Amino acid sequence: MIYGLHPQNSRTFIVVRIMYIMLNNVFKYILLDLYEHFIVIFLLIFVLFIKYDNLINQRTMIIFSVNMQNIFKTLRSKSYSVPCEFCSIGSLCIPILLNNKLDNILDRKMSYAKDEIIVKANTPFTKFYIIHSGALKTFVTTPDNNQQINGFYLPGDIVGLDSISTKIYNNNIQSLTNTLVCELYYDELMSLVDTQKNVRDMVFNLLSSSINNYQKLVLCYSQKKADERLATFIYSLYRHYEQRGHSSLNIKLMMSRADIANYLGLKIETISRNLSKLQEKNILSVRGKYIFIKNLNALIDLGN
Amino acid sequence: MIYGLHPQNSRTFIVVRIMYIMLNNVFKYILLDLYEHFIVIFLLIFVLFIKYDNLINQRTMIIFSVNMQNIFKTLRSKSYSVPCEFCSIGSLCIPILLNNKLDNILDRKMSYAKDEIIVKANTPFTKFYIIHSGALKTFVTTPDNNQQINGFYLPGDIVGLDSISTKIYNNNIQSLTNTLVCELYYDELMSLVDTQKNVRDMVFNLLSSSINNYQKLVLCYSQKKADERLATFIYSLYRHYEQRGHSSLNIKLMMSRADIANYLGLKIETISRNLSKLQEKNILSVRGKYIFIKNLNALIDLGN
DNA sequence: CGGGCTCTTGAGACGAATCAACTAGCGTGG
């Protein structure tokens, strides 16, 4: 449990959580450089808080130091976790339904390191993965041994819907950063579907909207040029964060250029060139993995 | 009720149906030219049958003549209908479940002429369409007023799964030939989902395998060249017919070159050129809308 | 038989891939 936010003490945990959400919401429109300074200020406040908290003892101190490191890391990478109510599962979170105690929800979360293979393709399908924080990608390996990414998954997303019919995982699932996922067993979900109408409707909606997304992706592939595809991709990231309650013009790309290129059916050089092109057009400001959307409407227009 | 197979008299209908299915199954391996002759023989037998059927009166005669025209048309285009047990809905056909009488099933079928718009995009979603015979396409119209096809649907397929989450039809649905569809109301299906486990599982499988198909399509788009895409497309048609109990190396393209091009994200000239290329390689034999697969393995290899 | 389609084939234009060189960012170890 070195990775991820996982203190044993639930009171201190809540404080961490509140400040964390605050930071994500209050500062979401602040530019990259400013952002860095605020993190320092935040950490100072945080250290003071620890100093005067009478709960502190040797053991929690160690936990805090571990957490602080993680929080710092997380903030630096501007990764985020969705509060459970913004999850694609929404208020119907299975752990919550099964057992309404917070501790139990936390116990359901599994932690994975960067680049860890979570699931290998063609292994038996038993459970879905719902991302709490971090990011995943799914991909298949083609006969000529290179990979084809067919989805990026961000906090709140559910992975594995395509496996219901095949009973095996059709894709490899791999973490892009340190990632916390909730596991959701298919059988458990089905028993809830039978007893609760809202769960049934939710699952149908998830499946249906997944089909919808793929239809849009197909449309993107089949008639858009490289720059249009890239614009669509970046806008879809923006939309995704927005829908999960993190609307910000600052976007951190969790995936490498190579992954983006692979996903969009282009080559890495083309991505690079077109990012520069969008920057020249004053639509984006790119700095490594960070993108700032300078002209959202132009971005939307370009992506059609 | 001019189009489609829709006699009022169920005894005569059954005979038509049996002969129709016979023809589809007995002659499925026979080449195009031979096929034409058998249709003539079949029609002669059919006329004799009518002559000595004591049920005939003025009214049924008219119905028959209408139907004969349609049957002739249908056979000439080598269209086919799936017996209900090969439908994607399978043995769980809702009309059958709701009311086990044949007449009632027939009443559920709606008939559409070639190129008829069955559903306009963005209209309220109430029911799925399951194809009995013929073919449909679904497409969206882009802002610059040209269409993007995102699916062809053949007998046994269900259309509209993506609309569950949006509550509106996301695509226009248009018939490619004269088409018979079974209508399936969403509410009816949901009430069956709640009461019958096998229906529930079927619906989940349908949704999940639809996601699966789109994943494969995305893979096809993002890293295959024109000839590979075309090979994949033709093989997928072959597989589709095979799964519905009509395995034949003779394939009739229900859609125009323009539709194929649009669907595969290519231009009509590229389709034409690559069909010629596949013919030169002795993989296919193309004659207008008819394709004969000369080398199935080579086709599969090319499509990866 | 001609008019309107769809489909095929050819020549040149354009966009993305490829190959190659170079730069920036990052962690590692001295």
Next chain:
DNA sequence: CCACGCTAGTTGATTCGTCTCAAGAGCCCG
């Protein structure tokens, strides 16, 4: 703390594949 190497990312020159434009062939239908 800096030098080092490694990887990720950028930029340029050339090649290759598909699109575009254009003309002609085949087919259905009145």
